[in-house]
Amino acid sequence: xxxxxxxxxxxxxxxxxxxxxxxxxxxxxxxxxxxxxxxxxxxxxxxxxxxxxxxxxxxxxxxxxxxxxxxxxxxxxxxxxxxxxxxxxxxxxxxxxxxxxxxxxxxxxxxxxxxxxxxxxxxxxxxxxxxxxxxxxxxxxxxxxxxxxxxxxxxxxxxx
Amino acid sequence: xxxxxxxxxxxxxxxxxxxxxxxxxxxxxxxxxxxxxxxxxxxxxxxxxxxxxxxxxxxxxxxxxxxxxxxxxxxxxxxxxxxxxxxxxxxxxxxxxxxxxxxxxxxxxxxxxxxxxxxxxxxxxxxxxxxxxxxxxxxxxxxxxxxxxxxxxxxxxxxxxxxxxxxxxxxxxxxxxxxxxxxxxxxxxxxxxxxxxxxxxxxxxxxxxxxxxxxxxxxxxxxxxxxxxxxxxxxxxxxxxxxxxxxxxxxxxxxxxxxxxxxxxxxxxxxxxxxxxxxxxxxxxxxxxxxxxxxxxxxxxxxxxxxxxxxxxxxxxxxxxxxxxxxxxxxxxxxxxxxxxxxxxxxxxxxxxxxxxxxxxxxxxxxxxxxxxxxxxxxxxxxxxxxxxxxxxxxxxxxxxxxxxxxxxxxxxxxxxxxxxxxxxxxxxxxxxxxxxxxxxxxxxxxxxxxxxxxxxxxxxxxxxxxxxxxxxxxxxxxxxxxxxxxxxxxxxxxxxxxxxxxxxxxxxxxxxxxxxxxxxxxxxxxxxxxxxxxxxxxxxxxxxxxxxxxxxxxxxxxxxxxxxxxxxxxxxxxxxxxxxx
Numbered sequence: 001x002x003x004x005x006x007x008x009x010x011x012x013x014x015x016x017x018x019x020x021x022x023x024x025x026x027x028x029x030x031x032x033x034x035x036x037x038x039x040x041x042x043x044x045x046x047x048x049x050x051x052x053x054x055x056x057x058x059x060x061x062x063x064x065x066x067x068x069x070x071x072x073x074x075x076x077x078x079x080x081x082x083x084x085x086x087x088x089x090x091x092x093x094x095x096x097x098x099x100x101x102x103x104x105x106x107x108x109x110x111x112x113x114x115x116x117x118x119x120x121x122x123x124x125x126x127x128x129x130x131x132x133x134x135x136x137x138x139x140x141x142x143x144x145x146x147x148x149x150x151x152x153x154x155x156x157x158x159x160x
Numbered sequence: 161x162x163x164x165x166x167x168x169x170x171x172x173x174x175x176x177x178x179x180x181x182x183x184x185x186x187x188x189x190x191x192x193x194x195x196x197x198x199x200x201x202x203x204x205x206x207x208x209x210x211x212x213x214x215x216x217x218x219x220x221x222x223x224x225x226x227x228x229x230x231x232x233x234x235x236x237x238x239x240x241x242x243x244x245x246x247x248x249x250x251x252x253x254x255x256x257x258x259x260x261x262x263x264x265x266x267x268x269x270x271x272x273x274x275x276x277x278x279x280x281x282x283x284x285x286x287x288x289x290x291x292x293x294x295x296x297x298x299x300x301x302x303x304x305x306x307x308x309x310x311x312x313x314x315x316x317x318x319x320x321x322x323x324x325x326x327x328x329x330x331x332x333x334x335x336x337x338x339x340x341x342x343x344x345x346x347x348x349x350x351x352x353x354x355x356x357x358x359x360x361x362x363x364x365x366x367x368x369x370x371x372x373x374x375x376x377x378x379x380x381x382x383x384x385x386x387x388x389x390x391x392x393x394x395x396x397x398x399x400x401x402x403x404x405x406x407x408x409x410x411x412x413x414x415x416x417x418x419x420x421x422x423x424x425x426x427x428x429x430x431x432x433x434x435x436x437x438x439x440x441x442x443x444x445x446x447x448x449x450x451x452x453x454x455x456x457x458x459x460x461x462x463x464x465x466x467x468x469x470x471x472x473x474x475x476x477x478x479x480x481x482x483x484x485x486x487x488x489x490x491x492x493x494x495x496x497x498x499x500x501x502x503x504x505x506x507x508x509x510x511x512x513x514x515x516x517x518x519x520x521x522x523x524x525x526x527x528x529x530x531x532x533x534x535x536x537x538x539x540x541x542x543x544x545x546x547x548x549x550x551x552x553x554x555x556x557x558x559x560x561x562x563x564x565x566x567x568x569x570x571x572x573x574x575x576x577x578x579x580x581x582x583x584x585x586x587x588x589x590x591x592x593x594x595x596x597x598x599x600x601x602x603x604x605x606x607x608x609x610x611x612x613x614x615x616x617x618x619x620x621x622x623x624x625x626x627x628x629x630x631x632x633x634x635x636x637x638x639x640x641x642x643x644x645x646x647x648x649x650x651x652x653x654x655x656x657x658x659x660x661x662x663x664x665x666x667x668x669x670x671x672x673x674x675x676x677x678x679x680x681x682x683x684x685x686x687x688x689x690x691x692x693x694x695x696x697x698x699x700x701x702x703x704x705x706x707x708x709x710x711x712x713x714x715x716x717x718x719x720x721x722x723x724x725x726x727x728x729x730x731x732x733x734x735x736x737x738x739x740x741x742x
Contacts, residue, residue, distance in 0.1 A: 046342050049342075050734060050735070054734075058325065059324070059325040059326065059341065059350055059733055060341045060342065060350075060733075060734065060735050061325055061326060061327075061328035061340065061341030061342075061350070061735070062325055062328065064328060064330060064341050064342060065328045065329055065330055068330045068331045068332070069329075069330075069331070069332050071332075
């Protein structure tokens with residue numbers, strides 16, 4: 001999935017309007033609306049949240065609570081490639097922590113952050129259901145099993 | 161609805177379908193400790209303190225939200241329950257600041273009481289408090305997120321009772337924090353300053369912005385002349401904060417206490433409540449006769465004023481232009497009274513005792529300086545006054561009764577009922593009836609507008625004129641009325657709106673705790689105080705007649721307009737961002 005990372009320009013608002021129209025301007029649809037906007041815009045900065053709040057006729061804090069609760073939502077632009085390192089029990093005991101540290105060092109940013117060149121965003125995941133392949137790391141939709149710290153640079157280097 | 165029995169601690173207890181275990185137990189007089197539960201709010205099951213053992217259930221269940229079933233067997237204090245409950249509270253204490261002795265809520269804190277009740281003598285896991293910043297930017301409310309235990313009562317209050325939704329829960333898990341949208345400082349955020357969140361906060365997480373130090377300095381400064389006014393609802397609640405049961409009328413003792421604190425003149429907001437009836441009543445008559453904007457909305461409650469400014473700015477023309485009784489008093493103290501008493505208003509310090517935290521904001525509004533000075537300098541909540549009385553070593557219970565000073569101390573029963581929802585309406589109708597029909601109202605108790613229903617409507621015959629009235633308290637109830645007005649429905653003449661549940665008697669500055677039962681007891685005291693007053697109609701107050709003769713001229717005169725009326729500010733609902741200082 002290509003993640004868009006452009007800035008919030010005036011032209012995103014008609015696209016947001018279209019999404020809200022499609023989903024219905026009611027709070028019941030808030031999560032779906034935010035989900036669709038994030039797909040479209042790439043992230044959910046404060047002006048976008050305030051805009052949605054105004055459209056749905058709710059105080060902005062209502063939108064912000066939802067955005068900050070779900071780790072799927074991001075308020076900062078994501079990198080071109082989302083790197084997720086599993087920190088579930090099996091991955092953790094088999095060195096997932098060290099893999100994560102190496103990934104952070106390689107990308108130059110911590111969990112929940114994006115590298116300065118917008119190449120990578122780093123995140124953790126609690127379990128991918130692939131414990132037999134632990135420790136696991138994913139880049140976008142690609143899965144890398146039995147990761148070692150020494151393999152991190154090679155794997156990440158493939159993604160421009 | 162079927163009735164059946166359940167067994168709680170071996171005792172047969174009546175219950176009915178739809179009840180929770182907690183409700184059934186409480187009804188039978190069985191105590192279950194609670195923390196996030198509040199009788200004004202729907203159960204949340206957030207804190208797990210009310211856990212009980214239910215036979216057949218795999219794990220302990222929160223009694224606040226667990227529905228009863230016929231034949232259910234419940235243990236509320238078994239060893240398993242007691243141990244689990246202790247662990248829950250110990251974990252809440254694990255990162256809670258332990259400076260209880262200097263906390264605003266010391267000895268009035270539910271977490272503290274709970275620790276004592278559950279016999280907690282050590283906290284096995286201790287970590288540093290999160291070190292979150294105290295937000296003291298609001299003129300009314302101070303938020304200390306380190307003392308917050310995330311019970312969510314405040315945000316339920318802000319959401320469900322007040323329809324403001326300013327306070328929100330942000331983030332998740334250990335990083336959760338209750339705060340304003342986008343970390344906007346509270347003083348710049350969407351907030352009506354009502355303080356209902358403070359009334360429901362179990363800890364010191366939310367407290368009022370204290371004016372106590374400023375008031376002490378004014379009292380101790382020999383160059384200052386201190387005047388004080390007391391709002392209607394303070395006299396029936398102050399006792400609670402000083403160890404008395406709810407519903408005690410302590411007017412005379414309160415006056416004595418204020419003199420003992422050193423105030424030079426002790427006056428009554430009830431006087432300007434009577435004056436409000438004159439001004440607001442004549443404004444209504446003017447609107448009806450001249451085809452003005454109707455319904456006229458009352459304007460005594462500053463939380464409500466800020467709410468309409470944010471949420472229904474299009475209805476501001478409906479709002480009475482009358483200042484609240486507090487601000488009418490402020491403007492008159494530094495003009496009329498200063499003149500009468502020969503006191504230089506520049507050295508006068510005007511203090512008010514209010515059941516309200518929004519009054520602190522109201523006093524600081526930039527337009528509230530028609531006397532040529534800030535009309536009201538300090539606002540103390542009922543709670544703060546109780547603290548000062550304690551600090552001064554005054555034995556409140558043994559104080560003699562005394563009377564307010566003249567000329568701003570005389571009032572009527574119509575003024576004291578301003579403290580209860582429906583009171584302003586009732587007081588206005590008593591006067592409107594007699595002024596318009598030129599005849600005596602037989603029964604002064606206009607019970608149609610009394611009570612605790614969220615929205616009440618009544619049509620009262622004033623002579624041949626059917627006056628259509630509505631009363632709402634709590635802003636979510638107000639919103640229902642306002643939606644109708646905004647949609648062009650609702651053909652009322654006069655609508656009374658009070659920000660807080662129960663009116664001012666349930667205000668955000670009143671003693672903690674609050675509950676429907678406590679508010680009922682306070683309301684009963686208000687109406688008793690009304691019945692005991694020798695005069696019960698605002699227009700019969702001799703001091704009101706005198707002030708119009710000597711100073712104001714007549715209701716809605718130019719002088720009245722200058723000192724007693726005000727303008728409002730349309731606002732948005734957006735979280736206002738202030739620039740970061742370099």
